[in-house]
Structure formats: C-alpha cells, structure tokens
Amino acid sequence: MDDVYERSWAQVICRTVAGLTDMSDLNDQLTPEQLGDRIRVARENASKTQANAAEAIGVARTTLVAMEKGVRRVKISELQQLARLYGTSANALLRKEAVHVELAPKFRKLANNEEQSVAQAAELMAQLVRAEVELESLLGIERVHNLPPERRILLGDVRQQAEQHALDLRHWLGLGLSPIVDIVSILEMQMGVRVYVRRLAAKISGLFAYDEKVGACILLNANHPLDRRTQTAAHELGHLVATRMDVEVSEIDELENSREEKYANAFARGFLTPAQAVRQKFAEVTAGATSLTRRHVIVLAHFFHVSREAIVRRLEELQLTKKGTWDWFVANGSITDEQARQVLGEAFRRDPLKDEAALPVSLKASLMANQAAKRGLLSEGQIARLLHLDRVQVRDILSDIDAEESGANAATSILR
Known part of the structure; x- marks a missing residue:
C-alpha cells in the first residue's frame, strides 16, 4: 500500500506542475529525500530560515525540517508556495536534470562574512550562476569545463611555487610568454570558468567559488578599472589552481596574511607578467635610456595589459628598477590617464564589459532567456523570477532581441 501511495504522490506532483514532460517511468522521479534536499538548498540560497519557510506555508518548523529530510511528503501547494518564497519555480525544483547551486551558503560560512556588502555580492553571484545554469539546462546547452589539475601549496618559498605554477598554466593553455589581452575570454572560452562582471561595493574586488556541479565561478567588480579587474581575475585564477574548494572574497588592499593569499598574488603577477617576458620587453623599451620615464611605464603597462602601478612594482620585484620607484612617481x-592617452592615442583601451554591467542582465543570459521563451520553456513571469527582473524589463529585453532577429533574412540563417 505504501508503494502505491508513493507512486501516486510522484505522479500527482509531476502532472500538476506546468511545463514538466510526461514521466511514465517512475524510476526517473526524484525521491522524497532528493526533493527535500533541493528544497533545503533553495531555502539556503534565498537566505531564509526554516522558521521563515514554515510560517510561509503554515506548518510547524519541525514539519519543515521533516520535509527537507524527505520524511514528510511535500504537498504541491506547499511546494509552489516555497518556490515563490525562494525565488524559483516548482518546475525547477522537480526536474530530474536540474542542477541546484549551493554557492551563497558557502560564503555565509566564512568567518568574517557578516558584512552586508559581502553577503550581497555572494547572493548576487549565486543568482547569476543559478539563472545561467537553469537556462543552460532548459536549452540543452552542455558547458565544457577544461580545468588544470589542482596544485598543492607546499612548504618552502610560496612565491616561487606560484611563479612556476603560473608559467606551467600558461604553457598548458598554449599561451607561452605572450601578453594576456583578454583574461575573461581565456577563463570562459579555454577553461569553461563562469565569469560575471557586475557592479559591487567599492571595497570588493571579486569573488571566487567552485562547485563540482557547475564548475568554477568568478565575479568581478565592474566599478573597478579594467586593469584592476584583470589583476583580480588572475588572483582568483590562482585560487582556482591551488585552493579551488575554498570560497574567496578579495578586497582592495587586502594584506597578505596567509600563504594562500601570498600564493594568489604571486600567481597573478607571474601569469600576467612572466619574468622572462618582462625582462625582454623592458630591455627593448628602455634601450639606451638611463632612467625609467612615464612613457616607458605607459608602454610596458599597455603591452602587458596591467596597471601602471602593477608593472612598476613588478619591475622593482625583478630588480630592473630601484625599490621605491612607484612611490617616487x-x-x-x-x-x-591623460598622459597615457597622449602616448597611446587610439590604442588607449575601451572597456566593453563595464558597459555591459550597466545592463539589467548580461547579453548571454538575455539571449538564452529569449530562446527559452520562444520554445515555450519559460513564461514571461518565470523569466522575471529567474533573472530577478520585473515583467516590464523582461518584455523590453525580449522585444529588443526579437526586433533585431526580424531584420535578418535567409542569407544569415545558422546551419545546424
């Protein structure tokens, strides 16, 4: 009798939620324990307590605990109420293939993570990842991850280890000693890292998290200049190489108070400005000169796509110029910047990702949402909840994309 009840409960759940396919094979259904775990993850990602959730659906907290453990079956009305409370959908909670992201709780477990700005950034990162993963899952997009083997930080000179690991990764990626023109593209296209550039509190440079189900994720501060974001991305890459299971919040002018931070900072320098390449370019740029000038610094910083301070500090570290040179400047x-414009002219770089960060949602997410809407996989309201927008914003985004596509013709058709 219990088996019959279990089967009928699974069938009722699946048939009641709009958008789910007919699942006649009950072996494909989530068990009560799996569903309970998904409900727990969704609650933690939404920063809701068990008491909050229990009150929202009119049950005792002990009942909510039993639901999350899979001991007490979830009614469809309760599931829908909880989904709304957690900013998700019953469909997403029930789909067997859906990936549920546990990033925000990891950040909340950090010892010094009580600051509101850090909590907000962690929640934003979790929202961005959840939305992207959900859209990929709906559209059948398989994201390729190509991460290097994790490298342990051993005893001895941590900076020397970081420099060698950075050089090894460059060769593994086929970069050699060439400058890193666009680190975000390398992270995304060659390694499959999820990188987001959004506006954060001024003190936060970036966040890093790794989850086995969704891969490596990095959030960079769009309010910071491009060269600083590049440095932060390389710093977080160092954490990915050596300590990827630990979440990381990088703050401006953070002290190197641990071997892990010393490693990440040294890795960033080694990855962006390899010692051999810096020495070679320095010799070319300063040939015949008796002192380091502003023009030398501007040209070197532009060549390696780092800040003027970063390149001078690197020159000091490599003993190519005196200690204190940057302080003198x-x-x-x-x-x-005006001096840099005078030296570089049209080569002075634009920052397209900063412009995109001003949009309510990334271009990539908006295109995936449009496809999900066209295929009838998500309604306008579901997209609004998924992307944390209002319906008017969603309507504007979808209509803009449709208008662009309506101007195309057969000559621009994509061959599948």
Missing part, C-alpha cells in the same frame, strides 16, 4: 604627480 606618486609623489611627483603620478602617471595619469
């Missing part, structure tokens, strides 16, 4: 008017 700062004390004597620094090296300004």
Whole structure:
C-alpha cells in the first residue's frame, strides 16, 4: 500500500506542475529525500530560515525540517508556495536534470562574512550562476569545463611555487610568454570558468567559488578599472589552481596574511607578467635610456595589459628598477590617464564589459532567456523570477532581441 501511495504522490506532483514532460517511468522521479534536499538548498540560497519557510506555508518548523529530510511528503501547494518564497519555480525544483547551486551558503560560512556588502555580492553571484545554469539546462546547452589539475601549496618559498605554477598554466593553455589581452575570454572560452562582471561595493574586488556541479565561478567588480579587474581575475585564477574548494572574497588592499593569499598574488603577477617576458620587453623599451620615464611605464603597462602601478612594482620585484620607484612617481604627480592617452592615442583601451554591467542582465543570459521563451520553456513571469527582473524589463529585453532577429533574412540563417 505504501508503494502505491508513493507512486501516486510522484505522479500527482509531476502532472500538476506546468511545463514538466510526461514521466511514465517512475524510476526517473526524484525521491522524497532528493526533493527535500533541493528544497533545503533553495531555502539556503534565498537566505531564509526554516522558521521563515514554515510560517510561509503554515506548518510547524519541525514539519519543515521533516520535509527537507524527505520524511514528510511535500504537498504541491506547499511546494509552489516555497518556490515563490525562494525565488524559483516548482518546475525547477522537480526536474530530474536540474542542477541546484549551493554557492551563497558557502560564503555565509566564512568567518568574517557578516558584512552586508559581502553577503550581497555572494547572493548576487549565486543568482547569476543559478539563472545561467537553469537556462543552460532548459536549452540543452552542455558547458565544457577544461580545468588544470589542482596544485598543492607546499612548504618552502610560496612565491616561487606560484611563479612556476603560473608559467606551467600558461604553457598548458598554449599561451607561452605572450601578453594576456583578454583574461575573461581565456577563463570562459579555454577553461569553461563562469565569469560575471557586475557592479559591487567599492571595497570588493571579486569573488571566487567552485562547485563540482557547475564548475568554477568568478565575479568581478565592474566599478573597478579594467586593469584592476584583470589583476583580480588572475588572483582568483590562482585560487582556482591551488585552493579551488575554498570560497574567496578579495578586497582592495587586502594584506597578505596567509600563504594562500601570498600564493594568489604571486600567481597573478607571474601569469600576467612572466619574468622572462618582462625582462625582454623592458630591455627593448628602455634601450639606451638611463632612467625609467612615464612613457616607458605607459608602454610596458599597455603591452602587458596591467596597471601602471602593477608593472612598476613588478619591475622593482625583478630588480630592473630601484625599490621605491612607484612611490617616487606618486609623489611627483603620478602617471595619469591623460598622459597615457597622449602616448597611446587610439590604442588607449575601451572597456566593453563595464558597459555591459550597466545592463539589467548580461547579453548571454538575455539571449538564452529569449530562446527559452520562444520554445515555450519559460513564461514571461518565470523569466522575471529567474533573472530577478520585473515583467516590464523582461518584455523590453525580449522585444529588443526579437526586433533585431526580424531584420535578418535567409542569407544569415545558422546551419545546424
């Protein structure tokens, strides 16, 4: 009798939620324990307590606990109420193939993570990853992950280890000693890392998290200049190489108070400005000169796509210029963007990702959402909840994409 009841409960759940396919093979259904675990993950991602959730559906907290453990079956009305409370859908909770992301709870477990700005950034990252993963799952997009083997930080000189690991990764990626023109593209296209650039509190440079189901994820601060974001991305890449199972929040001017931070900072320098390449380019740029000038610094920083301060500090570290050189420049008017424009002219870089960060949702997510809407996989309201937008914003995004596509013709058709 219990088996019959279990089967009828699974069938009722699946047939009641709009958008689910007919699942006649009951072996494909989620068990009560699996569903309970998904409900728990969704609650933790939404920063809701068990008491909050229990009150929302009118049950005792002990009942909610039993539901999350799979001991007490979830009614469809309760599931729908909880989905709304957690900013997701009953469909997403029930689909067998759906991936549920546990990033925000990991950040909340950090010892010094009580600051509101950090909590908000962690939640934003979790929202972005959840939305992207859900859209990929609906559209049948398989994301390829190509991560290098994890490298342990051993005893001894941590900076030397980081430099070698950075050089090894460059060769593994086929980069050699060439400059890193666009680190975000390398992370996304060659390694399958999920990289997001959004506006964060000024003190936060970036966040890093790794989850076996969704891969490596990095969030960068769009309010920071491109060269600083590049440095932060390389720093987080260092954590991916050596300590990928630990979540990371990078803050401006954070002290190197651990071997892990020393490693990540040294890795970033080694990855963006390999010692051999810096020495070679320095010799070319300063040939015949007796002192390091602003023009030298501007040209070198532009070549390696790093900040003027970063390249001078690297020159000091490699003993190509005296210690305190950057401090001298700062004390004597620094090296300004206007001076860089005068030296570089049209080569002075634009920052397209900063422009995209001003949009309510990334271009990639908006295109996937449009396809999900066209295929009838998600309604306008479901997209709004998934992307944390209102319906007017969703309507505008979808209509803009449709307008662009309506201007195309047969000559631009994609061959599948």
